[in-house]
Amino acid sequence: MDRVLVLDFGSQYNQLIARRVRELKVYSEIVRHNLPAGEIRSRNPQALILSGGPASVFDSNAPVPDPDIFNLGIPVLGICYGMQVTTRLLGGTVTRSVVREYGHARFRRRAGRLFSGLPPTMAVWMSHGDSVTRLPPGFVKAGSTSRLAIAAMADDERRIYGVQFHPEVEHTPRGRDIFANFLFRIARCTPSWTMRSFIAEKSRELRRRVGDSRVICAVSGGVDSSVLAALLRRAIGRRLVAVFVDNGVLRKNEALVVRRLLGRRLDLHVVDAGASFLRRLAGITDPEQKRRIIGHEFIRVFEREAHRHGRIRFLAQGTLYPDLIESRSAFGGPSATIKTHHNVGGLPAKMKLELIEPLKELFKDEVRRLGRALRLPQAILGRHPFPGPGLAVRILGTVTPERVRLLQEADAIFISELHHAGLYDRVWQALAVLLPVQSVGVMGDERTYENAVVLRAVTSTDAMTADWARLPDAFLAHVSNRIINEVRGINRVVYDISSKPPATIEWE
Numbered sequence: 001m002d003r004v005l006v007l008d009f010g011s012q013y014n015q016l017i018a019r020r021v022r023e024l025k026v027y028s029e030i031v032r033h034n035l036p037a038g039e040i041r042s043r044n045p046q047a048l049i050l051s052g053g054p055a056s057v058f059d060s061n062a063p064v065p066d067p068d069i070f071n072l073g074i075p076v077l078g079i080c081y082g083m084q085v086t087t088r089l090l091g092g093t094v095t096r097s098v099v100r101e102y103g104h105a106r107f108r109r110r111a112g113r114l115f116s117g118l119p120p121t122m123a124v125w126m127s128h129g130d131s132v133t134r135l136p137p138g139f140v141k142a143g144s145t146s147r148l149a150i151a152a153m154a155d156d157e158r159r160i161y162g163v164q165f166h167p168e169v170e171h172t173p174r175g176r177d178i179f180a181n182f183l184f185r186i187a188r189c190t191p192s193w194t195m196r197s198f199i200a201e202k203s204r205e206l207r208r209r210v211g212d213s214r215v216i217c218a219v220s221g222g223v224d225s226s227v228l229a230a231l232l233r234r235a236i237g238r239r240l241v242a243v244f245v246d247n248g249v250l251r252k253n254e255a256l257v258v259r260r261l262l263g264r265r266l267d268l269h270v271v272d273a274g275a276s277f278l279r280r281l282a283g284i285t286d287p288e289q290k291r292r293i294i295g296h297e298f299i300r301v302f303e304r305e306a307h308r309h310g311r312i313r314f315l316a317q318g319t320l321y322p323d324l325i326e327s328r329s330a331f332g333g334p335s336a337t338i339k340t341h342h343n344v345g346g347l348p349a350k351m352k353l354e355l356i357e358p359l360k361e362l363f364k365d366e367v368r369r370l371g372r373a374l375r376l377p378q379a380i381l382g383r384h385p386f387p388g389p390g391l392a393v394r395i396l397g398t399v400t401p402e403r404v405r406l407l408q409e410a411d412a413i414f415i416s417e418l419h420h421a422g423l424y425d426r427v428w429q430a431l432a433v434l435l436p437v438q439s440v441g442v443m444g445d446e447r448t449y450e451n452a453v454v455l456r457a458v459t460s461t462d463a464m465t466a467d468w469a470r471l472p473d474a475f476l477a478h479v480s481n482r483i484i485n486e487v488r489g490i491n492r493v494v495y496d497i498s499s500k501p502p503a504t505i506e507w508e
Contacts, residue, residue: 001192001201002046002189002190002192002193003026003043003044003045004021004026004046004048004049004183004187004189005028005029005031005040005045005047005048005049006031006048006049006051007031007035007048007049007065007082008033009063009082010033010051010053011051011053011054011079011080011081013052013169014030014051015321015462015464016169017049017051017168018030018321019363020167020175021183022193022363023176024180024183024184024191025191026191026192026193027193028049029361033050033051033064033065034063035066036066037068037069038068040072041072046074046075046187046188047075047076047186048072048074048075048077049078049079050077050078050079050081050082051079051080051082052080052082052166053080053081054081055081056096056129057081057084057088058094058130064089065089067089070086070089070090070158074159074187075159075160075182075186076159076160077114077163078161078163079162080127080128080164080165080166081128082162083132083152083153083164084130084131084162086160087135087136087162090136090139091136091137092132092136092139093132093133093134094130094131094132094133095130095133096129097129097130097131101126101128101129101131101147101148102126102128103127104125105123105125105126105145105147105151105165106121106122106123107122107123107143107145107165108120108121108143108144108145109121109122109142109152110140110142110143111140111142112143112152112153112154112156112161113156113185113186114142114152114154114161114163114181114182115142115143115152115181116185117177118177118181119174122172122173122174123172124151124165124167124171124172125165125166125171125172126145126165126166127166131150131164132162132164135150135153136153139155139160140153140154140155141153142154142161143163148164150164151164151165159186159187161182161186167179195366195369195372195373196373198362198370199231199234199374202231202235203234205358206231206232206235206236206356209314209356210235210236210239210313210356212239213239213311213312213313213314214239214240214309214312214313215232215236215239215240215312215313215315215356216241216302216309216312216314216315216353217232217240217241217242217243218245218298218302218315218316218318219242219243219244220245220258220318220386221254221258221261221383222386223364223368223380223381223385224319224320224359224367225317225318226371226380227318227359227367227370227376228316228317228318228358228359229242229262229265229266230265231359231370231374232316233265233266234374240266241267241305241312242266242267243268243270243302244258245271245273245298245301245302246272246273247273247274247294247297247298248273248274248275248277248278248401248404249278249281249294249389249390249391249392249395249399250390250391251390251391251408251412251415252408252409252411252412253412255270255272269305273301276297276301277294277297277392278399278400278404280293281294281392281399282400283398285397285436287393290393290399291393294388294389294390294392295389298388299315302315302353303351303352303353312353313353313354314354314355314356315351315355315356316356317356318357318359318367319359320362320367321361321363322363322364322462322463322464324360363462364385364463365461368381382425384415384428384429384430384431385428385463385505387506391407391408391411393506393508394407394411394431394432394506394507394508395407395434396433396435396436396507396508397436398436402489403434406434406451406487406490407432407434407453409486409487410434410453410493411431411432413479413482413483413486413487414430414431414483415430417475417478417482418457421472421475423475426459426469427457427459427469427471428459428466429458429460429463429505430455430456430469431455431457432453432454432455432456433454433496433507434451434453435451435452438450438452439491439492441491441492448491450489450491450492451489451490452491452493453483453490453492453493454496455476455480455496456468456496456505457469458499458500460505465499465500466500466505467499467500468496
């Protein structure tokens with residue numbers, strides 16, 4: 001299987017680069033920017049892409065790749081900062097700009113196979129400060145804009161290219177075609193990465209690693225863990241032990257829903273551990289600490305279950321690629337940590353079980369495609385994402401049984417009304433958040449001083465970026481009235497109209 005490595009220089013769009021390549025059915029992965037050329041050669045990539053990044057090549061600690069990557073004989077595409085660092089390493093000149101260029105621009109192509117078959121002019125998205133002013137030896141000017149003489153460069157003989165704009169974002173409409181030219185015309189990649197090939201490859205890998213051992217699988221009822229369980233069942237059959245842990249901070253009646261959805265497909269073992277989770281969370285307000293506590297407690301529960309079921313060596317979790325990316329800077333690169341996911345940074349240093357994460361290379365929409373290939377029903381695949389730490393990170397401040405009850409009731413009303421109005425499948429994710437503040441209200445001619453809840457619904461394709469959903473005013477008014485009238489202890493409902501970025505989908 002052909003693969004493309006994306007060298008991480010800290011761009012907020014790194015994940016989009018990897019996704020655009022995968023959308024063209026070529027496997028891609030993000031690696032640290034300074035991976036030695038020898039290690040890159042050992043991974044046998046068909047091509048390299050150097051991402052953009054917030055640094056300037058003039059910074060004293062500017063990230064720099066191993067210069068020998070340009071001697072590997074494989075195609076290289078530098079994007080924004082990636083183009084600038086390529087220029088400096090290969091003998092060209094980069095000039096510090098006085099004014100940054102950010103936003104839409106008209107790009108005029110001039111030369112190079114990278115733009116074969118594309119229109120003479122195209123809309124592109126710029127986001128840069130420094131710019132290339134003298135090309136390295138062997139390069140030609142491949143394109144320009146009204147403000148930038150060298151907006152792209154090409155060395156067709158060595159198959160090294162650079163673009164100052166971002167072809168991975170939607171604001172560059174022909175970006176997909178640029179990537180297709182790079183992958184197929186230049187790098188000669190084969191579009192062979194599909195969910196069917198993923199199932200075959202992962203099944204072989206799982207059988208080889210697991211051998212005759214049994215695997216305990218953490219099943220939450222969400223898309224990720226349900227698809228994981230189906231993949232494991234396909235690969236290792238009855239050696240799978242599926243365990244659902246009720247941690248006390250799940251949605252209302254979630255255990256019943258999960259039994260109904262998965263009980264016939266899996267030999268599902270349900271563990272009621274709500275009391276121990278809530279006891280550990282008592283008085284904790286820091287969201288990162290909540291995640292660590294929940295991650296540790298989950299492991300302890302699974303270790304007890306593994307002992308109870310006898311001689312289980314492995315624990316399988318539905319960790320996804322965005323979980324890894326947001327939990328730590330991308331595999332040693334300069335990208336910022338956004339938040340720790342309980343099943344990544346929240347795990348204890350010492351575990352009795354060996355961790356298996358077969359889905360950690362996939363984005364969310366890819367997991368849904370995998371689920372369809374495994375013939376899981378839409379009732380499972382269409383469920384909205386739900387965080388591993390559950391309502392603990394949707395309850396801002398302290399987590400108590402009463403605050404859990406309040407949020408469960410408000411959330412249940414919101415989700416049920418989305419279904420009733422035919423809006424559930426039109427949004428990527430919907431949730432309610434309980435705020436650590438109270439406000440004055442009037443109910444039944446009496447003064448109240450009660451809790452406020454936030455409703456949030458977003459549209460997205462992969463959760464790496466998201467926009468707030470434009471739900472109808474009448475619908476929001478109806479949901480607000482129901483929550484305030486039916487949930488004793490809540491007297492105010494607000495709607496979150498923040499996009500990601502700058503906000504995240506979850507509040508903690």
